[in-house]
Amino acid sequence: MSAAGYVGRFAPSPTGPLHAGSLVAALASWLDARAHGGRWLLRIEDVDSPRCVPGADRLIIEQLAACGLQADEAPLWQSARGAAYQQALDRLIAAGWAYPCGCTRRDIELALRSRGTPKPRGAELVYPGTCREGLHGRTARAVRMRTSLGAPAEEAEIEWHDRRLGTQRQRLCDAVGDFVLKRADGLWAYQLAVVVDDATQGITHVVRGEDLADNTPRQILLQRALGLRTPSYLHTPLVLGADGEKLSKQNGATALDLRDPLAAVQEAARVLGLAVDANDLGGFLAGAVNAWRRTLA
Numbered sequence: 001m002s003a004a005g006y007v008g009r010f011a012p013s014p015t016g017p018l019h020a021g022s023l024v025a026a027l028a029s030w031l032d033a034r035a036h037g038g039r040w041l042l043r044i045e046d047v048d049s050p051r052c053v054p055g056a057d058r059l060i061i062e063q064l065a066a067c068g069l070q071a072d073e074a075p076l077w078q079s080a081r082g083a084a085y086q087q088a089l090d091r092l093i094a095a096g097w098a099y100p101c102g103c104t105r106r107d108i109e110l111a112l113r114s115r116g117t118p119k120p121r122g123a124e125l126v127y128p129g130t131c132r133e134g135l136h137g138r139t140a141r142a143v144r145m146r147t148s149l150g151a152p153a154e155e156a157e158i159e160w161h162d163r164r165l166g167t168q169r170q171r172l173c174d175a176v177g178d179f180v181l182k183r184a185d186g187l188w189a190y191q192l193a194v195v196v197d198d199a200t201q202g203i204t205h206v207v208r209g210e211d212l213a214d215n216t217p218r219q220i221l222l223q224r225a226l227g228l229r230t231p232s233y234l235h236t237p238l239v240l241g242a243d244g245e246k247l248s249k250q251n252g253a254t255a256l257d258l259r260d261p262l263a264a265v266q267e268a269a270r271v272l273g274l275a276v277d278a279n280d281l282g283g284f285l286a287g288a289v290n291a292w293r294r295t296l297a
């Protein structure tokens with residue numbers, strides 16, 4: 001693989017300090033960039049502002065630095081990127097990909113019920129397409145992305161390759177439905193922000209936790225609709241909490257102990273299956289880059 005053009009990133013949401021699980025994703029993306037001789041960038045995904053904790057962004061940057069993970073450019077804050085997201089949204093609307101939706105959650109539940117079995121997707125509902133052909137006299141609330149643009153059914157499936165998980169497929173119209181790009185509360189949806197920012201930052205390789213793999217087909221659809229390059233994807237193993245769910249603040253994740261960054265980095269490397277023998281942080285990271293490089297074939 002050509003190293004010259006490699007640009008990777010770590011993109012945490014500042015909903016709290018880094019914990020053991022998020023450090024695994026950070027370390028993996030850093031190692032992959034360093035092993036390719038590439039650049040590693042940082043993006044603060046604070047687009048869902050009600051969930052963000054003031055000061056968590058600065059704390060995360062400090063934690064990464066304490067672990068020896070230094071970004072090659074100043075971080076990008078999504079909260080400063082509204083104009084770029086609006087421009088992308090305008091293009092999607094003009095091209096017929098995006099449309100206003102006037103439905104409340106209750107409207108969506110009723111529409112799904114009238115068609116038979118509602119298909120829950122976690123807390124999300126697969127949107128039934130009510131506003132695809134117009135608002136039916138209601139006021140626009142959100143803006144949605146069309147998951148098939150009159151395409152034949154067999155072309156509505158997104159197929160993509162993950163370096164660890166292999167070939168993946170998702171029929172967006174069935175699995176997700178027309179998804180939100182701009183929320184009823186005026187906030188930008190994660191999917192649009194990620195795609196626009198990956199393009200702006202010139203990201204060639206996305207390395208992130210496996211919990212985000214399910215977002216990839218939506219992001220690829222947006223890349224195609226906006227004429228943007230699809231990066232290479234690698235989704236890393238998750239650290240599980242005592243309840244078997246992804247480690248999070250809700251199931252016992254504690255902030256990394258900055259008094260012993262080497263121990264934190266060693267534990268993250270262990271999750272990634274890297275065996276490195278070194279007793280100082282710099283030596284350990286250098287050894288981890290070599291160990292990671294050996295896994296690239």
Ligand SMILES: [Zn+2]
Nearest residue numbers: 101102103131
């Ligand atoms: Zn609607």
